[in-house]
Amino acid sequence: MSTGKLVVGVTGASGAIYAQRFLIQAAQKFEKIYLILSEQATQVSLQELGVAPKVNPFYSQEWLGAEYPNIELLDRKDYFTPPASGSFRHDGMVIVPCSMGTAGRIAHGISDDLLTRCADVCLKEGRRLIVVPREMPMNTIMLRNLTTLSEVGATVIPAAPAWYSRPKTLEELADTVVARILQNLGVEQDLMKQWMVER
Ligand SMILES: Cc1cc2nc3c(=O)[nH]c(=O)nc-3n(C[C@H](O)[C@H](O)[C@H](O)COP(=O)(O)O)c2cc1C
Structure with a gap:
C-alpha cells in the first residue's frame, strides 16, 4: 500500500540535472519527499547547473524553479529522523x-x-531502492559494487539517457531517465510515452 512518502538521496556524481528534474516530478507525485544531500551534491550542482540548493532553511525556488513545501531536507548527519x-x-x-x-x-x-x-534500511526491510549511477568508464570494483546492489534487491537505473524519443533539449534528454525512475516506482508519468503505444 502506498504511503505517499519517498526518500531521495542526491550525491556528487555528475548529472545534477537528473536530481533537479526528478525532484520536480516526485514533488508533484508524492505527498512528502525526504531529501538527503551529500556534501559533494551541492558542489556538483553548482558546477553543472550554476545553482545549488539553498539549505538552512531549505528553499527550492532557485534550484527547482518553484517552492515545494512537501520536500523536507534532512541533515545528513542526523539519525533522529524518520527514514533512519x-x-x-x-x-x-x-x-x-x-x-x-x-x-x-x-x-x-x-x-x-x-x-x-x-539505503541500508531499505535493503534490510525489503523496500524499494533505486540507484542511478553515473561514471565512465567503470572499473571492475564499480561494476562489482553495482552487481552486489542488484543482487541484494536494489534496482540499478544507469544515468544513460535514451535517444529514440528524439529529445530536443537537455531537459527532455534527462527526462528519459527520470521517466524510467518514475515508472519503476509505479508512478504514472507522461514524460515519455510507451514504445509503439499511442497515448
Ligand atoms: C564536477 C564533478 C563531477 C563528478 N562526477 C562524478 C561521477 O560522474 N561519478 C562519480 O562517481 N563521482 C564523480 N565525482 C566525484 C565525487 O563527487 C566524489 O567521489 C565524492 O566523494 C562523492 O561523494 P558522495 O558520494 O558523498 O556524494 C565528481 C566530482 C565533481 C567535482
Missing part, C-alpha cells in the same frame, strides 16, 4: 545521481551518514 529507522513506512528510496563512492559504501554496508543508512 525501519519502523518508519515509506514507498522507497531513490539515489539520483549515485556516485561510485556512495554505491560502494552501500554495497559494503558502510552506513556512515543518513543517506547510506536509509
